[in-house]
Amino acid sequence: MIDFWLAAGLLLLVALSFLLIPVLRNRRAQLEEDRTALNVALYQERVAELETQQEEGVLDAAQMDAGRAEAARELLADTEGVAAPRVTRLGKPAPLLAAILVPVLGLGLYLHFGASDKVELTREFSQAPQSMEEMTQRLERAVAAQPDSAEALYFLGRTYMTQDRPADAAKIFERTVNIAGRQPELLGQWAQAQYFADGKKWSDKIQALTDEALKADPKEVTSLGLLGIAAFEAERYQDAIDYWNRLLEQLPPEDKSRIALQGGITRAKEKLVASGGKVAEAPVAKVAALLKVRVDLAADLKAKVQPGDSVFIFARATNGPPAPLAAKRLTVADLPATVELGDADAMMPQLKLSNFPEVQLVARISRAGKPTAGEWIGRSQPLASSTTAPQKLTIDSPDK
Template identity: 65%
Template sequence: MIEFWLAAGLLLLAALAFLLIPVLRGRKAQAEEDRTALNVALYQERLAELQGQRAANVLTDEQLQAGQAEAARELLADTEGVTGERVSRLGKALPLIAALLVPLVGGGLYLHWGASQQIAAMGEQPREPSMAEMTARLEASVKAEPDSAESWYFLGRIYMAQDRAPDAVKAYEQAVRIAGRAPELLGQWAQALYFANGKQWSESIAALTSEALQADPNEVTSLGLLGIAAFEGERYAEAIDYWQRLVAQMPAEDPSRASIQGGIERARERLLAGGETAPEQAAEPAKQAVNAIRVRVTLAAALQEKVQPGDSVFVFARAASGPPMPLAAKRLSVADLPVEVELSDSDAMMPQLKLSGFPEVQLVARISRAGNATAGEWIGRGQPIASTAQELQELTIDSADQAK
């Protein structure tokens, strides 16, 4: 915004110069005319003086002619370089009035027809949407596309973040209805039911966690929830077992790891205080190298004129066979394209859904002008690949985003 006003000020000074320079030049020309008139008057006086001296016989004819020639040479020297007489002149007041009116009229017209608000907006830094804005977008998305399991799932997540567990239960129920009874979805649904029921265990919660663990014995949400239920039911050995299985899957840098370890230690203390023997501490799992999928994202030439540099670009990997939610994702903008990114477990959107937990994944890149990760204008999809793929993957955004 500051750069705009500096440029506008320089242009204004240039416009004033066109008006004021003629005025200044006019004053200079007037001064030259006045000096020329004075020199002519002095020349005439000199001639009259010479003629008077000749009439009084003070000068001879030869001296008179010599004096007249000298006076003529002096007049020529004094008037040399002076321009001819001006035919017309600008009034003194008109240019000055115009110079004052230029900035005033120009500013008024700009405020009326200009784009100061748009220019100010261009200088504003983009901001992340608030929780309320994200919720409104997702609610509008599921209303427009009620069969989008991805949108229902993220809506459930955001409801849980807002302590709206009853609403989250409904959202997860819809996601399960559309995407199927994937263990990860069942675990999230059970957790929402637990909090919606005032942290009270129920048969429906037990049925969901049991089904999830039968399909995937390491489903982390169900393990954590069963550990909580066992601890509150004073079944401390069971709680330790569930939580140790959970910790074994958590990366060392996971912030939730410390709280789970604290729960295990409290359960051990309760067992020892009751005279029971606590289970042995589980061995720390060997740290494995984190595999990353490298992908180069490009934009099709046919779409170059249809997108804007500030449009959001979401690059993510999701299970080729499993829940529709992204396993790992990164957010960029159209201005960054083409770009090479890496997706790994460190980019997981939630601990229970990781790249390493699925044998095959599909790479997807979506452009969304509204900043909505679940729906946009343009999309590119890759073929299923192994989650351990090492070679660089190519992904081109080249088609309209119709499948929500």
């Protein structure tokens, strides 16, 4: 901050110089004007003496003219090089008054409208804090300087939670939600802070926050973890296991918190069995189907097709609706090509490859661009939708 004020002081001196230099120049000009007036007065006095001597008969006319000429030469010699007098309407006090008022007014405006506190915070945040208390103080000053900064509020709330100040954190997260909107992550953080601020007592408010967060994002980790904790504390061990298993699915394999979470699941299972209950097995997730197929054109058809002809590649159920389950569109110019058909390519959500045990691969060339009718076609033998080995499909027959 000192370097800032030094720079400001230097700029102030430069600004004052523009005001004070003209004042000093005017003072010098005034001295020159005063000297000129004195020389004129001496000239007039000399001429008066000559006229008196002429009246007394001491000087004749020629001597009078010579004396007058000599006095004029002396006057011109003394006033030579003197600049013309300057006329100013401001007067001498105005520049001096401005030189005083400008820096005072500038300093007052800066202290009122400026951002010296933000400049100081920026300088502080450029250096690593020496303690958690110092970091907290910096964040509190940042929030005071920028009360509408959702980012500063969020980090302050997280810091309060690490310092076991959940009541303060809950207030901060509520402010963050009011500024940044009801984002699932913020709602989860607010609910967690409120839960611990209330002494681990579940309430309708906390339930509403977690419900809203999970409705917007079913994978919101803070809400899942909090619901698991609350269920465990209420001895609803199966619910705790379910929530923590859902949370476990969201964590990356290298996340260190997985160990603690798995330990919590194990303890919940032990508590459930000890109380006479039975651990419900989690439903086996259905593996998404994904078929890889390389499509090519028979050699005797290459001369009969055009590069811009459409090629429709799709999979349909062997025993099921005739509509394609998954489809891709290429052109003859793209062949040969390898494509993937999976659940993500489903034409309708309820008609996925993984919902049907056996499918058939079809590739059709349609010059008119119609997927239901064309000129040539290729079909595969029926195969399981769970097949992972790459398949080959050749378009070699007229489409009838």
